Amino acid sequence: MITKLKNIFVGFWDNLFNNTNYFKLGIYGAPNSGKTTLANRLCKDLLNTDDSFNDISNIAHETRKVSVKEKLFVSKNGKKVVFDLIDTPGIATRIDYEVFVKAGMTQKEAKIRAREATKGVIESIKWLDNVDMVLIMVDATKNPYNQVNLTIVGNLEARSIPFMIIANKTDLKSSKLEKIKQAFPKYNVLGISAKFSQNMDLLYDGLFAMKKKIRK
Amino acid sequence: MLTIQYLPYPQIESLSSHDRINVILSLLKSEKIVIIDGKLTSKDEALLIRETMNIIDDVFNGLEIGVMHDNKSKSFISKIKYRIATALIGDRSGITVIGPAKILSELKQNPENVELYFQKEYLLTYSKKKYNKK
Numbered sequence: 001m002i003t004k005l006k007n008i009f010v011g012f013w014d015n016l017f018n019n020t021n022y023f024k025l026g027i028y029g030a031p032n033s034g035k036t037t038l039a040n041r042l043c044k045d046l047l048n049t050d051d052s053f054n055d056i057s058n059i060a061h062e063t064r065k066v067s068v069k070e071k072l073f074v075s076k077n078g079k080k081v082v083f084d085l086i087d088t089p090g091i092a093t094r095i096d097y098e099v100f101v102k103a104g105m106t107q108k109e110a111k112i113r114a115r116e117a118t119k120g121v122i123e124s125i126k127w128l129d130n131v132d133m134v135l136i137m138v139d140a141t142k143n144p145y146n147q148v149n150l151t152i153v154g155n156l157e158a159r160s161i162p163f164m165i166i167a168n169k170t171d172l173k174s175s176k177l178e179k180i181k182q183a184f185p186k187y188n189v190l191g192i193s194a195k196f197s198q199n200m201d202l203l204y205d206g207l208f209a210m211k212k213k214i215r216k
Numbered sequence: 217m218l219t220i221q222y223l224p225y226p227q228i229e230s231l232s233s234h235d236r237i238n239v240i241l242s243l244l245k246s247e248k249i250v251i252i253d254g255k256l257t258s259k260d261e262a263l264l265i266r267e268t269m270n271i272i273d274d275v276f277n278g279l280e281i282g283v284m285h286d287n288k289s290k291s292f293i294s295k296i297k298y299r300i301a302t303a304l305i306g307d308r309s310g311i312t313v314i315g316p317a318k319i320l321s322e323l324k325q326n327p328e329n330v331e332l333y334f335q336k337e338y339l340l341t342y343s344k345k346k347y348n349k350k
Contacts, residue, residue: 093265094278094317111274118269125266145325147281151265154258 023214024130025083025207029137030148031060031090034168038137038194039069039087045200046072054087059103061117063089066127074204081211088127089120091148128155132214133162133207140167140175140191144183153187162213164206167191171198218319219247225254237264241271244279244316249332252312255283264314276316280323282330285310 027035039053047069054067066088073082095117100110136152138144144167156163164187167180171193181189190206192199221243228236237260243250256264261281268278298309313330315323322333 091265092278093268093281095269095272096277096317097274114272118272121269122266125262128262143324143326145327147261147283147325148265150283151258151261155262158258 021080021211022082023084023132023211024086026086026088026127026131026134027137028088028124028128028134028152029090030139030146031092032058033090033137033139034194035090035137036063036087038135038166038168038192039067039085041194041197041200042072042085043069045197046074053085059100061090061092061095061100061113061120063087064113064116064120065089066120066123074207076204076208079208081207083133083207086127086131088124089117091121091124091152092117093148095121128159128161131161133210134164135203136163136165138165138167138180140169140177140180141172144180153184160215162210163187164203164210165189166203168194171196219249221248221250223250223252225252228252233260233263234267236260237267240264240314241267244314245271245276247316247319249313249315249319252314255285255310255312276318278317279314280317280320280332281312281314282323282325283310283312284325284330285327 027039029035036054036056040056043049043053053069054063056062066086069085069087071082072085073080095114097107097110097114100113101107105113134152134156136149136156138146138149153163153165165180165184167175167177167189169175170177170191175191177189177191180191188206190199190202192203194200223240223243228239231239236256240250240252241264264279264281272278311330313323313332315332319335319338320332321335324331324333
């Protein structure tokens with residue numbers, strides 16, 4: 001009873017002086033970095049559902065539209081954050097339909113997918129104006145010095161949007177978390193495996209920490 | 217013929233962001249590799265990606281971009297000068313390399329360098345043309 005009253009009071013106090021308990025959290029990154037896998041993981045953990053947010057696959061540009069899941073929340077030590085989760089298409093500088101043909105699609109299907117993927121990238125970039133906080137997904141098995149990652153970081157800094165760099169796929173032997181940290185020495189880098197739910201508690205802690213930096 | 221176009225940043229600095237990006241894209245569509253003496257702003261880079269997506273078709277399938285930064289350690293005075301210059305005119309240190317995806321299969325960058333990997337088909341076509349001319 002006392003804990004409940006305390007939670008109500010803390011929530012009221014937070015809302016009175018800090019109205020950033022409700023925000024839009026975007027997941028950004030290059031294609032195949034695990035954005036949708038993370039989005040599905042967050043939905044599973046926080047909404048306690050086995051339903052997937054979006055489909056995933058090994059073929060790049062599986063997510064080709066921005067998707068929003070509203071009102072996910074995380075509670076810890078009497079504090080709570082509520083957010084809309086925004087899964088975005090991977091940002092790329094090139095889209096070649098022949099890559100999809102090699103992955104097994106017909107030429108017609110591949111061209112449609114390529115066209116949708118280009119629209120998805122444009123939509124992702126436009127949504128930078130609508131998010132309050134971002135998780136930048138980086139594939140820990142790949143070279144982190146990717147200009148797309150740096151472009152996303154630069155645009156978030158220009159908009160004063162707090163972000164965390166998430167080095168995903170740390171369950172794989174080829175992952176190099178230290179290399180990711182060296183590539184982004186000025187920023188918070190957290191290694192996780194979205195697929196196997198490793199270090200997700202640290203990610204949720206990070207949301208609480210970043211929430212204070214949101215400017216509205 | 218492989219063409220590398222050197223583009224000093226002052227040449228495009230006074231243009232609007234859209235015009236600046238259009239200059240770069242028209243060079244890329246002419247199958248040129250562009251080397252810019254300076255760096256685009258993050259806003260310009262995002263606009264470059266957006267506009268590239270708008271013009272992707274069966275012939276032009278995008279670009280590869282890499283930026284070499286000036287990582288030399290600076291003296292205290294040099295750091296002050298650098299910060300003043302950055303505050304006045306923006307961060308112009310570094311070199312930007314942009315190439316059409318039709319020519320470049322990959323562009324790898326790291327703090328020390330930028331490596332360009334050419335499309336095998338492009339190199340074969342180029343060397344065939346050169347051989348036939350002889």
